[in-house]
Amino acid sequence: MQPNRRRWISGSLAVVVTMASHRLLRAQGTERVIPVVARKFVFLPSEIQLKAGEPVVLEFTAPEVVMGFSVPELKVRTDIIPGQVARLRLRPERAGTFDFLCDIFCGDGHEGMAGKLIVTA
Amino acid sequence: MGNESDRPWLLDRRQFLRLAGLGGVAFSSALTGRASLAASSQTEFYFVQLSDTHWGFNGPAVNPEAANTLPKAVAAVNALAVQPDFIVFTGDLTHTTDDPAERRRRLAQFKEIAGGLKNKNVRFMAGEHDASLDRGEAWSEFFGPTHYTFDHKGVHFIALDNVSDPAARIGEEQLAWLKADLATRDRDAPIVVLTHRPLFDLYPQWDWATRDGAQAIELLMPYRNVTVFYGHIHQEHHQMTGHIAHHAAKSLIFPLPAPGSQPKRDPIRWDPTQPYRGLGYREIEAEVPRATYTLTELPVAAG
Numbered sequence: 486m487q488p489n490r491r492r493w494i495s496g497s498l499a500v501v502v503t504m505a506s507h508r509l510l511r512a513q514g515t516e517r518v519i520p521v522v523a524r525k526f527v528f529l530p531s532e533i534q535l536k537a538g539e540p541v542v543l544e545f546t547a548p549e550v551v552m553g554f555s556v557p558e559l560k561v562r563t564d565i566i567p568g569q570v571a572r573l574r575l576r577p578e579r580a581g582t583f584d585f586l587c588d589i590f591c592g593d594g595h596e597g598m599a600g601k602l603i604v605t606a
Numbered sequence: 607m608g609n610e611s612d613r614p615w616l617l618d619r620r621q622f623l624r625l626a627g628l629g630g631v632a633f634s635s636a637l638t639g640r641a642s643l644a645a646s647s648q649t650e651f652y653f654v655q656l657s658d659t660h661w662g663f664n665g666p667a668v669n670p671e672a673a674n675t676l677p678k679a680v681a682a683v684n685a686l687a688v689q690p691d692f693i694v695f696t697g698d699l700t701h702t703t704d705d706p707a708e709r710r711r712r713l714a715q716f717k718e719i720a721g722g723l724k725n726k727n728v729r730f731m732a733g734e735h736d737a738s739l740d741r742g743e744a745w746s747e748f749f750g751p752t753h754y755t756f757d758h759k760g761v762h763f764i765a766l767d768n769v770s771d772p773a774a775r776i777g778e779e780q781l782a783w784l785k786a787d788l789a790t791r792d793r794d795a796p797i798v799v800l801t802h803r804p805l806f807d808l809y810p811q812w813d814w815a816t817r818d819g820a821q822a823i824e825l826l827m828p829y830r831n832v833t834v835f836y837g838h839i840h841q842e843h844h845q846m847t848g849h850i851a852h853h854a855a856k857s858l859i860f861p862l863p864a865p866g867s868q869p870k871r872d873p874i875r876w877d878p879t880q881p882y883r884g885l886g887y888r889e890i891e892a893e894v895p896r897a898t899y900t901l902t903e904l905p906v907a908a909g
Binding site (some may be wrong): 549557 | 701769773817887
């Protein structure tokens with residue numbers, strides 16, 4: 486495996502993912518960084534545009550309460566803790582639209598806290 | 607319970623369900639109205655499941671009768687010709703609120719209304735709306751432990767809490783408790799598991815799952831007669847994981863769409879031409895020797 490490939494863990498589910506808390510990693514090199522704010526009860530942005538094969542880092546903050554970010558179809562998720570930055574590195578390998586949601590109950594409106602990863606070829 | 611020959615409708619229904627070949631667990635929908643069961647014996651009984659009452663919910667577009675729906679359900683159960691052996695509420699007794707005082711007010715009101723049930727053998731469970739914002743603290747003040755077991759006429763009931771953790775985990779401690787409880791059971795023992803969320807991944811995109819539910823199912827799998835009754839998804843739903851049947855109950859506040867049937871899980875709007883459509887509760891008739899359960903879905907009557 487090439488050194489620049491070692492950061493990526495190959496999976497069978499269309500994305501390559503590593504997750505890191507602020508203690509472990511900061512966004513590295515050429516990866517596009519996409520900030521995402523999780524607040525009651527919306528992700529901003531709620532639609533995240535990606536390109537297949539492009540490595541990106543999603544940087545999450547939650548100014549109010551603990552939130553979760555989960556893309557069930559891709560089997561990736563992270564907690565988002567107020568005062569910390571949660572980073573989710575991924576490289577989608579195929580085009581498609583993948584629903585994401587907050588998977589930590591956060592109040593009246595939690596059920597509508599969702600969005601889409603839109604991956605184009 | 608009386609002789610089956612006294613109740614030809616019941617015999618017919620059972621024959622039909624056996625023909626359906628549903629893995630040893632029978633269920634039906636709207637095949638009959640009120641159960642006309644005779645007095646329970648030691649091998650047959652029935653209980654009632656009510657779920658997702660969301661007391662305190664305010665949303666006229668989806669239920670303009672929110673303040674009346676739970677009382678109507680209580681009245682409907684009280685009017686059953688034969689009272690069930692017991693009643694279980696499978697969570698989301700109240701609608702969530704950030705205000706701890708308001709949460710307790712809603713729980714107290716719910717408890718007072720549920721106290722109007724003629725049958726005083728009532729089991730309560732928490733849902734995420736009740737318990738996830740304070741890890742079950744307020745709920746437990748009113749109803750006690752969030753996970754527990756009880757036995758009824760040879761059936762072992764296990765109430766699992768998959769909501770006090772806002773991340774929808776049962777948790778290692780409770781899983782160990784479940785494992786220890788199951789270790790004392792015969793592999794053929796009739797076991798009924800009560801939960802709020804589905805233990806399996808019904809539709810995680812809508813948060814219809816339990817993050818470590820697969821571990822609970824793995825613990826239950828060696829037991830040959832396990833059935834799960836749950837709520838959370840506000841609709842009737844039946845699914846098998848191996849030989850274990852999982853039955854979701856309707857809500858008593860608003861129905862939700864079928865899993866993945868539309869982009870968002872928005873509640874189904876109230877239809878004034880069909881008030882209370884999609885809401886209801888169920889009777890569960892247990893036939894203990896065969897560990898079969900016959901489900902009858904009942905509506906909340908208008909008027």
